[in-house]
Amino acid sequence: MALTTAQVTAAKAEAKEYLEYSTQVLCLALGVDPAAVTASYTNPEASGTEFYIAHECLRKQLAALGALA
Numbered sequence: 001m002a003l004t005t006a007q008v009t010a011a012k013a014e015a016k017e018y019l020e021y022s023t024q025v026l027c028l029a030l031g032v033d034p035a036a037v038t039a040s041y042t043n044p045e046a047s048g049t050e051f052y053i054a055h056e057c058l059r060k061q062l063a064a065l066g067a068l069a
Helices: 005-030 052-068
Strands: none
Touching: 005 052
């Protein structure tokens, strides 16, 4: 069963809203300025360090958000 155009549009809007909120919260938790991050965000932490995985999550969320825009 295929989704209608309206369903796809609604799903994208909901995903974008969730990602915007989640990105905002993660930025605040990591001490990153939410207004300064973009889809081209790079992880400032070295692999294996304490916050590497959290920054990778933020990077992936920003990329997904950029893809929905």
